[in-house]
Amino acid sequence: MNTLTEFEKYVIEQKGTERPFSGEYVDHDAQGVYCCKKCLAPLYKSEHKFNAHCGWPAFDDEITGAVKRTPDADGRRVEITCQQCGGHLGHVFEGEFLTDKNVRHCVNSVSMVFKSIDELNASNMAVSRNQKATFGAGCFWCVEAIFAQLEGVISAKSGYCGGDANEANYDAVCSGRTGHAEVVHIEFDAAVISYETLLTVLFESHDPTTLNQQGNDNGPQYRSAIFAHNSEQVDLANAFINRLTEQAIWQNPIVTQISAFETFYPAENYHDDYFAKHGEQPYCQLVVKPKFDKVMRKFADKRKK
Structure with missing residues (x-):
């Protein structure tokens, strides 16, 4: 497990939220894989990402088995967490018709770390x-x-x-x-x-x-x-x-x-x-x-x- 800063603990472990448009991955468009900041489990591929103009990174799909969905206690939203470590990612929304898949994973940048294609494939070059x-x-x-x-x-x-x-x-x-x-x-x-x-x-x-x-x-x-x-x-x-x-x-x-x-x-x-x-x-x-x-x-x- 990675050592987290106090703010990362607030978001990932205490289910907090970063301010909109403040995260480093909001407009990020490089090719690679987004991984859980806490345990480095791969969560999303770059091709899943799209610009939803919502202030947080948005994805219309996830790596199979990587993300867990849990309805909030009030039933209004569905929380998404890392399947492997339980770290809070954000929430998932459906029915907005923003992409063909009609799904938006709204994820805190601070909950993720990005691995570029070059980093992932360096050992095989x-x-x-x-x-x-x-x-x-x-x-x-x-x-x-x-x-x-x-x-x-x-x-x-x-x-x-x-x-x-x-x-x-x-x-x-x-x-x-x-x-x-x-x-x-x-x-x-x-x-x-x-x-x-x-x-x-x-x-x-x-x-x-x-x-x-x-x-x-x-x-x-x-x-x-x-x-x-x-x-x-x-x-x-x-x-x-x-x-x-x-x-x-x-x-x-x-x-x-x-x-x-x-x-x-x-x-x-x-x-x-x-x-x-x-x-x-x-x-x-x-x-x-x-x-x-x-x-x-x-x-x-x-x-x-």
Whole structure:
């Protein structure tokens, strides 16, 4: 979670409103994605935005599953909040006929942060078919061991994502107070293995319904998380989770967080290839190996040659 200013807390957490025509995104027209200021969950694409001349940013659509609607107590308006963290965004109106979709999400600028196309795609610019994916699914020793074996995965590196640089170290992250998640940062050849296949492996290798927990590992650093590198990954991740929800594979709701990728901080060197180097240790035998064996049996045909 991002640290909020007092005014941001007033709007996002106390359901306040910024003054009309005062927000930085009222006349903003760059291409990219608008994300939740509090948790960085992607909310709106730039193509959803239109000028409603109302004094606040207006959108006629949202990223699937990103926004929650709740009628106000007096029944006069419908509040919109971030589906992931519950942060207040504004209100939604229908029947104004301002666009073909006949919907207006009236959103406080201060509730959002904008990620440009260049920012979202920066990690994929070097080689067009080589892409990045960043996942949190509990202890990164287990997650790295699984993804490193897949054919088409060029590298899988343990590290931290979601917090500040000065707290991106194992001791601090283990406190559960840094905002970081233990993640695996993956470079993959999209011509060999797709992002959707990586998502399939991700959800096969952990329980996405346990909040801030995987087995006996407890704390927000072990949360189920997808850090999306571009708008396409946002769409694919949301669609994938929606399909899993419709299939009712798990009895409890999926709590996986989807956030815009910002910075990956590599873990200390002794975490590299931990399972391969220390597979005889009790934690590896009791926790990592069962997950590794289960996923590898199912995805044996996708292992590196």
